[in-house]
Amino acid sequence: MFLPLLRPYIKSSHKLSIKRGDFIYHEGESPESLFLIESGLVGLFHNSETGKETFLRVFGKDDIFGHRSYFAQTNYHASTVALEKTELIVISKDQCNEICQSDTELLKTMLMTLSKDLGEAELRLAGLQDKTAPQRIAESLIYFKLKYPDHTWTRKEIAEFSGSTFESVTRVMTKLSDRGLIAKEGRDYSINDHQKLLEFDHHQG
Amino acid sequence: MFLPLLRPYIKSSHKLSIKRGDFIYHEGESPESLFLIESGLVGLFHNSETGKETFLRVFGKDDIFGHRSYFAQTNYHASTVALEKTELIVISKDQCNEICQSDTELLKTMLMTLSKDLGEAELRLAGLQDKTAPQRIAESLIYFKLKYPDHTWTRKEIAEFSGSTFESVTRVMTKLSDRGLIAKEGRDYSINDHQKLLEFDHHQG
DNA sequence: CGTTAGTTTGAGGCAGATCAACTTTGGTGG
DNA sequence: CCACCAAAGTTGATCTGCCTCAAACTAACG
Numbered sequence A, B: 001m002f003l004p005l006l007r008p009y010i011k012s013s014h015k016l017s018i019k020r021g022d023f024i025y026h027e028g029e030s031p032e033s034l035f036l037i038e039s040g041l042v043g044l045f046h047n048s049e050t051g052k053e054t055f056l057r058v059f060g061k062d063d064i065f066g067h068r069s070y071f072a073q074t075n076y077h078a079s080t081v082a083l084e085k086t087e088l089i090v091i092s093k094d095q096c097n098e099i100c101q102s103d104t105e106l107l108k109t110m111l112m113t114l115s116k117d118l119g120e121a122e123l124r125l126a127g128l129q130d131k132t133a134p135q136r137i138a139e140s141l142i143y144f145k146l147k148y149p150d151h152t153w154t155r156k157e158i159a160e161f162s163g164s165t166f167e168s169v170t171r172v173m174t175k176l177s178d179r180g181l182i183a184k185e186g187r188d189y190s191i192n193d194h195q196k197l198l199e200f201d202h203h204q205g
Numbered sequence C: 001c002g003t004t005a006g007t008t009t010g011a012g013g014c015a016g017a018t019c020a021a022c023t024t025t026g027g028t029g030g
Numbered sequence D: 001c002c003a004c005c006a007a008a009g010t011t012g013a014t015c016t017g018c019c020t021c022a023a024a025c026t027a028a029c030g
Helices: A003-009 A067-072 A093-102 A104-130 A133-147 A155-162 A166-178 A194-199 B003-009 B067-072 B093-102 B104-130 B133-147 B155-162 B166-178 B194-199
Strands: A014-018 A023-025 A033-039 A042-047 A053-059 A079-082 A086-092 A182-185 A188-191 B014-018 B023-025 B033-039 B042-047 B053-059 B079-082 B086-092 B182-185 B188-191
Touching: A003 A093, A003 A104, A033 A093, A042 B104, A053 A155, A053 B104, A067 A104, A067 B104, A086 A093, A093 A104, A104 A133, A104 B042, A104 B053, A104 B067, A104 B104, A133 A155, A133 A166, A133 A188, A133 A194, A155 A166, A166 A182, B003 B093, B003 B104, B033 B093, B053 B155, B067 B104, B086 B093, B093 B104, B104 B133, B133 B155, B133 B166, B133 B188, B133 B194, B155 B166, B166 B182
Parallel strands: none
Antiparallel strands: A014 A086, A023 A079, A033 A086, A042 A053, A042 A079, A182 A188, B014 B086, B023 B079, B033 B086, B042 B053, B042 B079, B182 B188
16 A cells, blocks of 8 residues: 555665565564565564564555564564565665655555554454454454455464464364355365354354 | 643643543544643553453553544544543644644654554564463563552553453462562562563573 | 475363452541 | 551462374475
8 A cells, every 4th residue: 555655756766576485674683674565475473582473464565564663763573574476665764764754645644554553453462362262263364365365374374363373273274164154275265154253252162 | 752742732722630440532432632641640451342351551641642543543442541640631633633734753753652552562462472471470560660660550450461360460479579579568569670570480480 | 296384183281261268458538 | 547348469279272292194386
């Protein structure tokens, strides 16, 4: 959603072509640029000392990323990895500074995006306390499939996004498939019954 | 931190005086104003259908709140409650619109605040996966006492912030007190050993 | 086809939530 | 100022969701 707004500013833009599994930046590094997705899919992950990985956000076509650290003026709090073949436009910090000086509309759009993301993060935080693992997994299945229907999500990705383990995701998906709420298609899946999926495990599934 | 920036805009400001336990707004309502704290303390809480409460953010003197929903242009995703006697300045949506039109510096400050809050929320999200309850409780004890040393936090508040239960908070605090890392003072507590508190339960406490 | 990353299924264990009964604190109003 | 009592905190016993570990299977890509 940002590409159209930013397009006029991008003159001599630096482009980047990467494949699944490639890192764009690592947690702890200092942000030197923003990234815009021309095509592909990128995930933001946090890795703990104990080796546990958490899937924080997904970025798709026309999304910007790296902006949170830029505005917070802190180092990256998480790492970004390509989830599939991806084409990026790299915008330098200097270019950003110029743009932010002049374009109030862009600043407001950024404010809206960050505000929505903060709301989502906090609702996920609350969800980890008051929803069961199967509920959160069912919600993640819907979220991923609605927002990025063409990507085949691994059980591991779904687990790290929903706050669970890939074994639990497998078990829940088997159950959901048995009940006809989803259909497994190789490693991929499709959603049959949206509504029942949201009500799943609403105490006792 | 916002009051100084906003002070010049506040002419005929509406003021609000409330006591502990009073709600300022409820989850689901449409945001009609922003709030600025002249004195006191306010908590942002999310309540689930099952009755579980999650403590999302704290706001103190000079902090603004209600801004996330204003910028996201969505209804409130959580409720705000006074944690002690509090004096508020109420800023109408119209006033906000005017201010945002003209003041780029203020927009940038807002962007920084939201970016930092998003980072914190996501690190807490990750922490719920990869840290033990005692670790999270110890961190919350530090966070609360450093940021708001004069407030006496209840076990329930600490629990809802750290993602635990008040019984677990009690047990952990007893253990920490026995080891001399904190000192219980009536219902309040003080911190004796910061460093060891952070290392607590770093696998096996 | 061979290889490897991804998936499935089962068995077992444990951190921490829940339930319950009791004690302490500190505010308030007589 | 003290007595009272509701709110807050403590402590113990129990219970369970789901994580962990393990082992065998299968899809998909070169």
